[in-house]
Amino acid sequence: MIHVSNLSKSYRVHRRPPGLAAALRSLVRRKYENVHAISELSFDIAPGERVGFLGPNGAGKTTALKILSGLLYPTSGKVTVGGFTPHERRTDFLRSITLVMGQKQQLLWDLPPAETFAMNRALFDLPKREAAAIQNELVELLQIGPLLGKPCRQLSLGERMKCELVAALLHRPKVLFLDEPTIGLDVSMQSQLRNFIRHYNETTGATILLTSHYMADVAALCPRVIVIDKGRLIYDGDLKALVRRIRPEKRITLHFSSVPAPGSLDRLGNCVSHSESQAIMSVPAAQVTDAVRAALEQLPIADISVEDPPLEEIMREFLGGERPGTGGGTP
């Protein structure tokens, strides 16, 4: 569905030092430098996949999404999405994709969302009845019925984001580019949107490429991740495999019914944090069963849970130093 081969994108940027003298000098002699936003990026995404596109700020994620959605021209390399070259922006291509940017909006600011939906129905030339059915389904899933007649400027961020999604999905796109779709939303709203995105993918078979700084989005939605840094690919493969490589340990969270004896945690593994009522232990994956058994036998356990280390921590460690290379997990 998405094919990216040796994609590069560079910008010519004017640079000057601060101050009046530098400003005047730059009127006569301007200094430019080339900034390489993306370098030799290659990957393929199969139809129906949900892929997380990760990297630190300035890594080139949004630039790549904009190239894939036809907003930017690549400097070099080959990109196809559903068989189309995005920057040619053919009508059939634009009908088959959508780009949702958490920090930009397509809703008409002064009018109720229903007006944007009606406009999109006309722009995408959707049959009235079909569009109404899709709209009703999306409105019901996202529970935004009461918002349809309210001016967009009076909606909360979360309400607006839900309406943005409806506007972006009315034409049933086959490819969704989601750039920080949950940014600024509270935890409950994030969860609702994630469920909705997953539902859309499962019911329509749409391909999803998602960027997010909330690792919970990625963990909940994306079995596969593509990680880039400074415009270069540094990992492409299974998210769980990445987690295992970076942090082969599991986290065991122990909740105590009474204060455990001093030193009693030492035998279980590395203690990440502990208080009188709770301790978090880091244990090699192969020893989790033994550690849990020992904890249940030797400690006053009220509750116990086993999880992977937080994805934020793993990404921080990954992007901060260790580089396992591409995972080779591209389907």
Add this chain to the structure above:
Amino acid sequence: MVAYRSEFLVWILSMNMPLVMMALWTAVAADGPVGRFGQRDFVSYYLGMFIVRILAGSWLVWELTMEIRSGTLATRLLRPIHPLWAFSATQLAAVPMRVIVLSPLVVVLYWVAGARLPLHDPARVAIVVAAIAGAWLLLFLVMAIIGMLAAYVESALSVFDLWLAAQSILSGFLVPLELMPAWVARVARVLPFRYILGFPVETLIGLESNATALRDLGVQWLFIAGALVATIALWRRALRRFAAFGG
């Protein structure tokens, strides 16, 4: 709502500049005609100017420069319709509202001040309609071209200010061109400004014969053809540059 009302008021006032010029020139002509313009001719001329501005006005340049600089043009680029079609639809949709709001004023001026709008000849009406449509299209395309410069220069609106300065003199907006020195009027005939305002107004109030108006209509549409070619060529190039302002 207060913001909308005040914005609306500012718009009405800015549309009324021809009426200010009308008052000024009718006062000047009180002592006798200026060229072949008597008081009634000035009323007709500036009422015609007012009508042409209602029907053929555009604000594309402000919208386009703002959208390029802020990156919001991206939203339009994702829709399966060319952004210039979408812009043109928005702007044309505003014409009926302008007509409804401002037509009472036109009617009052027509009856009270005794303007002349000789539109009895169907051929003349057809030329006037084509001239006003052409004026709208030419201004729209010029604004598109200058607006797209926002992808290249930091202040495309300053370029448009230069255009406006030249247009106010060479289009007949401030002074009817035939009252200008002969060489200015000659120069104005070969520049596009007159075909945005002066020409449709002169045709509307019957200052030109049908034959002359038809010839000028041809010139107007030649300018439109040139502007269209420039718009298409510049649009493609500007989109490549839009990268830097992607937002």
